[in-house]
Amino acid sequence: MRLAIGPVLYFWDRERLLDFYRELAATPVDIVYLGETVCSKRRSLRFPDWLEIGRMLADHGKQVVLSTLTLVEADSEVGQIARVCRNGKFMVEANDAAALDALMETGAPFVGGTGLNIYNAGTLSWLREAGLVRWVPPVEMNGEQIEQIVDEVGMSGKKPEIELFAFGRMPLAYSARCFTARAHGLGKDECGFVCKDYPAGMAADTQEGRPLFTLNGIQTQSAAVVNLLPLWREASESGVDILRLSPLPEGTAELLRRTREAVDSGTVPESPDIPGVVQCNGYWYGRAGLESRGLGREWPAEGIS
């Protein structure tokens, strides 16, 4: 089982990003996804900066993948995606059909991200022929469905690598509207980059205090952190090759190390205790995504309001 670090979904400043990737270089992570996937206005790093970080990580033996924007509207965004797809050095994770279009022009192998709606063996097989070599299933898919697709596609002898979104706040939706700006009474065009003040997103709780969503610009995430790390053996039996950890501002590198140790020693990694944060795994079991089975960190709970 390999371990991957997904793209940073929040708006972090340049220093925080550089520190994060320098720290990662020293961890046993196998694959690192780089780039801005949420909002094209966020530019604490420019494309050459991302390539530079990619080279640094590659020098440390990491596989580097460049992730593309998910909701793609403006022509400038389409142009940026084509530029990423033609980078000539690193593999690309496609999160929109715009990236598929650009990648198929180059003929390069690619990763199909959670932003693509690949829900069945037919779609996966078609994309496999188009160059997909790794698939990150939509976060709402359950373990049985993933296994079923792996079996069906595997029969043709062309199973791609399967990467499970195994830890972090799940992306649930994308909008034209920026909700972080809205919470500050601002429109998207005059957002003032307020999302910079929320390195782990902004909480949106129900009126009875249940943590429900995390506002992250035009993206809305789950409030609960999905944690499938304790299920790594079951995931492996279902055909999962790689576990993805989606970065949080604190503790990601440490969690990665602990997960590596647990997998190598064949044990169950202890769930991290993130103060005030609920955890969930419902989707894996075919249930509501926010449900939690056996994690012991669900709402309502002590210390979680």
Added chain:
Amino acid sequence: MELVVPAGSRGALQSAIEAGADVVYLGLRDETNARHFPGLNFSTVELPATVERAHLKGCKVYLAINTYSRAGEWKRWQSAVDAAAESRVDALIAADMAVLEYASRTYPDLRLHLSVQASATNWRALRFYRNHFGIERAVLPRVLSLTQVERLAERNVVPLEVFGFGGLCIMAEGRCLFSSYACGRSPNNYGACSPAEAVEWRQDGEVMETRVGGVLVDRFGEADAAGYPTLCKGRYQVRGKRVHAFEEPVSLNSLELLPRLAKIGIHAIKLEGRQRSPAYVFRMTRIWRAAIDSVQANPDGFSVLEPWKNGLADLAEGQQTVLGAYARVWQ
């Protein structure tokens, strides 16, 4: 400019035709379409006669098979495509690559439209679906500004259909898992957002609560009208305040944009609401029919008439209509 009208029932279909729809769009009675609600839609048995009746009255029929085929259940989506082809529908509205690929390979004469559920919001995405699956039209998600729609139309990758009136999805269609996060079922995996079996209305003294999958969406006093709960229209605690974090319960209404949409060459206007009653469909369709006729007769002299405005306001959710993402300030 074609007027494409929702028909979730026989009654709605008849209303749509009588009120002047150029096209009605339907779904089958299962999870293959994004309005999989009890009591709605058509069986594969009644589909051929339904299509024939519409054709006799000069109305086209599009069939929406616009959800994502579930692992191990491909046969259901395959049968739906077969039924569409055999019933001689005028176009299939689809989002899943597996559905598009099967339809284009098996029925090369069957016209394919890209569903809004495919989330194609830029020219390269449109080109991808055109080049590989031969789509002849795309329905644009409700996330683009009017200027962005105009740019896309100028690119002329495929003819475009845009939303005119009805429910306003705040999130990019096909990219929203709010419903399954709360209750396990979403448009992509089940064909419904906030499915009826997951929705609760609880009267607690003077307060009415709405819930989806047990999750509190909103609380209403006696004076407020409690709308059908969807998570994106709920009120939440954000930065210490109880607010509509995403949007209030409003409807989309782009009637005033009609001349511009016509000018930039939009091929069709889609009205939303396969879950609506025949009376609702009739009133909505009649107004849009009159407006489109007016804009086509005299594009420069078009203005939104008071009775149209009031008529649509009466139909709107929360009696409020907005331009949504078409207006940059909304974003």
